[in-house]
Structure formats: structure tokens, C-alpha cells
Amino acid sequence: MKNKIIIAEAMSSAFNYLDDIRKKGYEPVILETYFPDGYAKSLLEEERREKYSRIQYPVTIIKEDPDYAVTLEKIKELDPLLVMPGCEDGVVIGTHLADDLGMPCTPFSNIDKMTKKSAMHQALKEAGLRYIRGEEVATEEECLSFLERTGTEDVVLKHAHGCFSVGLHLVHGKEELLEAFRTETAAGNNMFGEDETRLLLQERIFGDEYVVNTISRNGVPALLSVFRYYKTWLPSGACIYRGQESVSEFDEREKELVEYALQTVRAVGIVDGPVHGEYMIDGNGPVLIEVNCRVMGGSMPAGFLDKVYGYHDTEVILDCMLDPAFHGEFLKRPYHTLRRGYTKDFYSDRDRPINASGIVPILLSMKSFYSGWVSSAARSSILQETKDLKTETGCIYMVHDDSEVTKKEFWDLMEIEEKHPELLHSNGPLFQPPEDAAKLTPEMAEVLERDPETLILDIILWLRNGKQGTPVVPEDLVSANDHNREIMEWLEKFI
């Protein structure tokens, strides 16, 4: 009996497929995609090292050969039951193999609509759905002519085949656009090592951002999950992820979004398989940013999604791919969440030297912290500048039985990051001395010299303990200025 399921690049949340495949009694096989040397390859190799170190059982790993026919033969020899794209890097090869091997998938002839942002929007236009006006440009003249023809000043320049927001520029007016165009054309190949001579220039949409995840069988998409995105843009034009929130109940705009998303998945020609779609809602309703024809990213832990939805995407996708009848049943389920879940991404607006990371004790004291990672002074003396998704400085998952607790802690973290980043990472004292140096006592001086990370931990423990015993921070230092008072108040929020 065929029992191997091949995942083309089992990174990010697609890593969850491996355990799910085993739990269902099949054998997972990883197909590592081939990349020429470059940014994408180095990032992938780093992620593979980290993810593989967590696998507790022997697993076969096959390497994609640059010659497609060789890869096809290697996979045929394994006689697999299914081949599925894992993360974005596996979409092209995973779809190609599945189609050639006669497995459930979307025909490979549709791959442009599944991977090229210009083709996706063209498909929407042809289907009579809302799309974003855009054009592939190869010269500065073409850039300027787009501005003129559309009469818009706010545009987005990006790779038609891109990911991780790398090489993405949100710009205003001619000068910024030309500068972004020159930067990208000088940067060479795109993330996938492809020599893209044309870039995609689009009208910019201003609105709220969402994710709609679906799984299709026989051309019919079923809704898996919906998240709201929180992002921000730095003056550099960099797109920064700040967080994601699961959507529990749909308001009118969100109902329209889900309806549009299901139509979009059909319009881009998805027959069998998952779609992680990104959308925006503005005054004119929902519009697609891009479809990603694979499971959602963000390395979401299966256990975290189970707490939020009662299931996680990869297991449902596998069940649907293995059995269309399961998909038929899943389609009938009303959309429902068990708890509200958040992803909190962290960023830094510049390279900062750090020698303490108060974020560590803060996260550990939170009620809704599930798991995740953050950069910390224990591992690096520099907090790197965030330029895209791959250079974020942390990503944690938050969920609690009381969704109000999770919501409050998420927004507290968002605010701290904006107003008091020194609570999260610092390179100096946590508190400021009194303005009048004569008022500085030896007790205060001792606190000012302390490592902020262990100081924060001690303050949290003292607060937790009902403020018993000698205060960790002398009251006259707390009341010496507004900054010190605020820091104490912020720490109290997490108790």
C-alpha cells in the first residue's frame, strides 16, 4: 500500500505536516527545494537546521535536482500517496510533481496565477471581481507612465514572485518610486533566485488587512481560519508585522471579505489544495493582496491552533486531500473558534546595542504566553534592524481560556513596544536618577546599576508577592520622575 506523503519544503507552519502524517499512519518524506546561492537559500538553510533539530524520528529527505526530470524520477521511485507544497518555496515543485504523478492538486498549467501577483489580479479582473490596478514595469519610463495613467501618487513596487516582504516598497510620488525602482533593479535576482527583469507596480490600497485560509477539493473552497493582521510601515518604507488576531465572529465587512475570498480562490483556478490568502478591506470593501497556494505561514504551533480553533490547518488539509468526503463534511461546519489567539511579532527600528532583555521575564510572567522566540541579549549584543518578515526580532503565540486576558496582554505589549522599548531591550539603566544629584541615595544608586533584565524579574516577583518586604525599587526613586513611575505601572499590568 502506498504510504508516503511528500512535503515539498516542510518549513514554517508546514513543519506541522510531518507529525500529522505520522499520526495518521503514513510516512512523511521531505523534499528540499533547490535554490541557487542567495538570500532565500541561506534563510532556508538556517530554518532547516532549526526545524530538523526538533524531529524525533528518522525521516527521509530528498533533494530537488535542478533538472526537473531527475527529481520526478526520484519521487516516482518512492511511489508516494500524495505530494504537497509545504511552505511558499515548495509551491512550484510540489504542484508540478503532484500534477505529473496524477495526484489531487491544481493543474500545473495554472502555476502563474498561483505564484505571480500580476497574474492573480488579472484572473480577478477576468472573473469580474475587484482587483488592484497594476502593471509589470521594466524601465523608469514605464514607472512614470503608470503614475500618469492611473493618476495616483501612492503606489507599491514589489516582485511579481516575492515573499517575506523582501524588496517591497510602499512609496509616494515620482522621486520615491524611482529610488525604489533603482534599488530593486540593482539588487539582482528575486528571493527565489530568479532573474526578474520586470517588477510589479500597483496602486496602493489603504485599509485593514486580513488573512483567509481555505482548503479546496474539486474546485470548492472550505474556510479554515481567518486572522486580522496588524502591520506598520517604517519611514524607510519597510513593511513590519506587528501581530495577528484570530477573528471569532464576523461583522458585516468581514462577512463580505469571506465571501469575496471564497470567490477569489475559485477565480485563481484552485482545484485541490490549501490557499493562504491576504486581503485588505477599505471603503470599497475587500480586495486581494495575494494568494499563497499552501498552508498559512508564521510557524504557528499545532497546539496553539488547536486551542484557538479546535483543530490545526495541516491536519484538516491532509484529511481533505486524503478523503474528499471529509472535505464535504468540513464544508458544512459553521465557522467557530474556541478561544481568541494572537501572534505578536516584534521589531526594531534600527540596529541597537543591547545588554539586557527585559522582554524575557515579561513574557514568562504573562498569562497568555503560549510559546515563541525573541532575540535576546543572552545571544547577541545587537538587536538587528527589522526590514522585512525575516528580520523581525521575535514572534510569540498567545492564547488563554479567557480571551479578554489575551486581548489585554496583546495590546499592552503593542503599547510597550511603541512607548517603552527600553523595557523590552536595553543598553543602560531601566530607571532615571533624580534630577537633583544630591537626592541620590546609595539604595537608588544600587538599583540604577542593576542589570535591567534581572531587575525586571525581581520587580515582577515582588509585585506578584503582594509587594511584601522591602520594595525592590525605593519609592523615592519611583517618584523621582514620570518615566520611573510609568515603568513601574507598566510592569504592574502583567501581574
Ligand SMILES: Nc1ncnc2c1ncn2[C@@H]1O[C@H](COP(=O)(O)OP(=O)(O)OP(=O)(O)O)[C@@H](O)[C@H]1O
Ligand atoms: N497594493 C498594495 N496596497 C497596499 N498594501 C500593499 C499592497 N501590496 C502589498 N501591500 C502590503 O505589503 C505586504 C506584503 O505584500 P505582499 O504580500 O504582496 O508581499 P510578500 O513579499 O508576499 O510579503 P509577505 O511574505 O510578507 O506576505 C502586504 O501584506 C500589504 O501589507
Ligand SMILES: [Mg+2]
Ligand atoms: Mg504576502
